[in-house]
Amino acid sequence: MNDTINYGHLMHNAMRGLLAELLRDISANGLPGEHHFFITFDTTHEDVKIADWLRERYPDDMTVVVQHWFEDLNVFDDYFTITLNFGDSPEPLIIPFDAIKTFVDPSVEFGLRFEHADIEPLMDDDDIESPMIDIDTELDQIDEKPRGDAEVVSLDSFRK
Incomplete structure (x- = not known):
């Protein structure tokens, strides 16, 4: 058992859960209104699956837009799959939630940023003084x- 609560880890899990729930709803019902998403992810993540030409073009990270045309959006516990159109060439992508750096829905000015370094607590329990x-x-x-x-x-x- 750990001596501290890793709030950063808990927050990231909650935000990933929110993102998974949102994508499941979009998969089932489509995008409502003017909503659209910019999703930036780490292309060096070992579980990211993209075409070789995309990996060559985007060796560190890549931002995809989910808006007018997308197919085969399927959401799993740890990742999602989607087919997007790149210059009239449909390409399937497999994106683990752990690889996502940012998620933005500019239509409602909503965004999430995922930090990928281990988040240390600001203080150890020993550093906190509790006056009687x-x-x-x-x-x-x-x-x-x-x-x-x-x-x-x-x-x-x-x-x-």
Whole structure:
């Protein structure tokens, strides 16, 4: 068992789950309205499957647009498959969720960025000081503080 909660890992899993759920809905029902997606992914990821000519052209990362024409969108636990049109040449892609760097839907200004480095907690448990508070002492100190007279302000003084 680990001594710390890896919130970064939990957040990324939640965001990937959101993305998987969204793509499943798009697969079943199509894109609604003006929605479209820019998905940037790491082409060096070992489980990315793209045509050799695409890998040569995009050796580090690639951004695909899911908008007007796409086929065979299938979503699995760890990846999705989609066929996109590249200059009148349909190409199947296999993209693991772990390879995704960014997801953007510009029609509603929504975006996700996935960091791929291991996220360390900002502080270890040893670095966090938890002061002990004596609630009775705190309440006594509040009662002992002098209180000024309340001032009533008329809203008419702010009107022009």
